[in-house]
Amino acid sequence: MxxxxxxxxxxxxxxxxxxxxxxxxxxxxxxxxxxxxxxxxxxxxxxxxxxxxxxxxxxxxxxxxxxxxxxxxxxxxxxxxxxxxxxxxxxxxxxxxxxxxxxxxxxxxxxxxxxxxxxxxxxxxxxxxxxxxxxxxxxxxxxxxxxxxxxxxxxxxxxxxxxxxxxxxxxxxxxxxxxxxxxxxxxxxxxxxxxxxxxxxxxxxxxxxxxxxxxxxxxxxxxxxxxxxxxxxxxxxxxxxxxxxxxxxxxxxxxxxxxxxxxxxxxxxxxxxxxxxxxxxxxxxxxxxxxxxxxxxxxxxxxxxxxxxxxVREAKVATRWSSAAVPGAPSDPLPTDPDWAGGSLYTDSRQTPVHAPVSTLWRVIEGVGGDNGWYSFPLAWSLRGWLDRLVGGVGLRRGRRDAERLRVGDSLDFWRVEEIEPGRLLRLRAEMRLPGLAWLEMFAEPDGDEGGSRYCQRALFHPRGLLGQIYWWTVSPFHAIVFGGMARNIALAAARQADEAVVGEAAR
CATH class of the missing domain: 3.40.50.720 (NAD(P)-binding Rossmann-like Domain)
Incomplete structure (x- = not known):
């Protein structure tokens, strides 16, 4: 040879x-x-x-x-x-x-x-x-x-x-x-x-x-x-x-x-x-x-x-609900790597059926933030924004560029739009002051043959050092209230809009 x-x-x-x-x-x-x-x-x-x-x-x-x-x-x-x-x-x-x-x-x-x-x-x-x-x-x-x-x-x-x-x-x-x-x-x-x-x-x-x-x-x-x-x-x-x-x-x-x-x-x-x-x-x-x-x-x-x-952070976070992330270099994580590889990535995942078509659910997802709010415990979101401004962050003061449409790179309160798959996925990257990196993902998925859909939500946090670990375990007890309420209320808002559309169509 x-x-x-x-x-x-x-x-x-x-x-x-x-x-x-x-x-x-x-x-x-x-x-x-x-x-x-x-x-x-x-x-x-x-x-x-x-x-x-x-x-x-x-x-x-x-x-x-x-x-x-x-x-x-x-x-x-x-x-x-x-x-x-x-x-x-x-x-x-x-x-x-x-x-x-x-x-x-x-x-x-x-x-x-x-x-x-x-x-x-x-x-x-x-x-x-x-x-x-x-x-x-x-x-x-x-x-x-x-x-x-x-x-x-x-x-x-x-x-x-x-x-x-x-x-x-x-x-x-x-x-x-x-x-x-x-x-x-x-x-x-x-x-x-x-x-x-x-x-x-x-x-x-x-x-x-x-x-x-x-x-x-x-x-x-x-x-x-x-x-x-x-x-x-x-x-x-x-x-x-x-x-x-x-x-x-x-x-x-x-x-x-x-x-x-x-x-x-x-x-x-x-x-x-x-x-x-x-x-x-x-x-x-x-x-x-x-x-x-x-x-x-x-x-x-x-x-x-x-x-x-x-x-490592981006490759691990990019994992979809339905498929594994595809890394682009030998140093990146692989789907077959053990769960303990790649550093800590904490997640809060929630799913709920929605009595509304995917298109209606997506309109609610794309409309989050700004004057529309975050569909969950407004006082908690306001407090988080105030604390962020107290330590030099952007807080909630930025709002959104457009009341209905988002595009990659848009600022959205203390988030930044990192990825959009129209009609399916919105991924936001946190720009608040944190001891680590954080993302919020919202998915609209078809669910069954009855014209319904499913709302999937993930909050992800990649801690930085010991302070990041402490931060996650300090705030995680409140996730059921904040993120759980958010998932429920987005599903209810989409169902309400679907009902209103049906009533409006019948009136015509």
Missing amino acids: NHNDSTPLRCLVTGATGYIGGRLVPELLADGHQVRCLARNPRKLRDHPWAGDVEVMQGDVTDADSVSQAMTDIDVAYYLVHALGTGKDFEATDRRAAQIFGEQAKAAGVRRVVYLGALTPTDVPEDELSPHLRSRAEVGRILLDCGVPTAVLRAAVIIGSGSASFEMLRYLTERLPVMVTPSWVHTRIQPIAVGDVLRLLVGCARLPEDVSRAFDIGGPDILTYREMMVRYARVAGLPPRVILPVPVLTPGLSSHWVGLVTPVPASIARPLTESLRHEVVCHEHAVRQYLPEPPGHPLSFDQAVRLALRR
């Missing part, structure tokens, strides 16, 4: 429902390759925009028959699965799966295997590594010994929304302005942006046939975990963090501490925190000889964090 050959390759991607696999597939397609995905639950892939451009097979890497079928007519097989988080025997599961994958790749005549593993220290015997790192090293060794040319990319912390290591960093930094931390905050780490990882994974497909080895990959920065938290806070616009290391916190205790502070599951957080006691820094850069770095790469830690934060 000539690495300068541009002939499309047939690629098998395992772990396409996972963090890296789901982001690798569109990159391979963009490079002109044909892609087959092996997934235990193919239905998880259906919301991806590329789902119709790939072949999907159901199977499991621990089942030799399904792996054998998936390997048929494959040039490059990507091994992007691991059993981390599945239980205490994840090392045995990973070992068996890697052996099956390697054996079936050789039997099928696959020309290359590519595996994303983990950076490990060179001065620590393998049996003294954390179970997570030990298993990653063992899987890499098994695949290198399988008889098929194999490229093992070894990475430390991958920076991107959805990466478990990055999510731990995000939640710890955002939720704790003052932290009592384990001693591993002084461990040196060489993080790498997810976009750079994907670039190298795609490039490995065309490595020369005589290349079969492991490569260390990392970004340009070598930082302690403490430095990563400090720099994350700065990029995210958070106040400086106070970090107080406490040597007595063991890996086991610190994993419980991480579990209390973050929503990352303990089955994942524990092995990751145990691994943080090891320094993970690149000891060679041979991958550059085969896959030269393009201008501007690899990205710095700050650049990678900025990309991870850039669209």
Whole structure:
């Protein structure tokens, strides 16, 4: 296989429902390759925009028959699965799966295997590594010994929304302005942006046939975990963090501490925190000889964090009632990312049937604000507007440009119209002073064959730091009054207008 050959390759991607696999597939397609995905639950892939451009097979890497079928007519097989988080025997599961994958790749005549593993220290015997790192090293060794040319990319912390290591960093930094931390905050780490990882994974497909080895990959920065938290806070616009290391916190205790502070599951957080006691820094850069770095790469830690934060809020908020958001870059969230990925996004969702056609309901929705008010507890809205002006915000004084019609970019009291789908969706972004970002969405949906409709409403809040968390939980008890009343009254107003229209028509 000539690495300068541009002939499309047939690629098998395992772990396409996972963090890296789901982001690798569109990159391979963009490079002109044909892609087959092996997934235990193919239905998880259906919301991806590329789902119709790939072949999907159901199977499991621990089942030799399904792996054998998936390997048929494959040039490059990507091994992007691991059993981390599945239980205490994840090392045995990973070992068996890697052996099956390697054996079936050789039997099928696959020309290359590519595996994303983990950076490990060179001065620590393998049996003294954390179970997570030990298993990653063992899987890499098994695949290198399988008889098929194999490229093992070894990475430390991958920076991107959805990466478990990055999510731990995000939640710890955002939720704790003052932290009592384990001693591993002084461990040196060489993080790498997810976009750079994907670039190298795609490039490995065309490595020369005589290349079969492991490569260390990392970004340009070598930082302690403490430095990563400090720099994350700065990029995210958070106040400086106070970090107080406490040597007595063991890996086991610190994993419980991480579990209390973050929503990352303990089955994942524990092995990751145990691994943080090891320094993970690149000891060679041979991958550059085969896959030269393009201008501007690899990205710095700050650049990678900025990309991870850039669209996470918008991509998560853009999720419709009926379909998942479609991100546009490797750093953006995916429909298959776990619920705890992407930072906190709190929602207050309400739906109610409306005895009026969709067109009538939409007129009420498009008419909210200004002189028409917000259909709920006027005193509460007035008080919120007054408080906003007290702290330098715009309050309710702006009103609206037109009493009946809205367009994207219009100001609407202390909201801004962010998106309109005429007859269906109005999304408003809050411009009041808040410790975070907030949106209000209002939908008009058809409901049944009787000419009725359904009103759907979502208030969303993406908190900024600990103050944002406190703000949400302070005001959430009042949502039933404010947002519940709003949903009911908008439905009643639409029904009343529909009745008046019927009476008027009968009078004519």
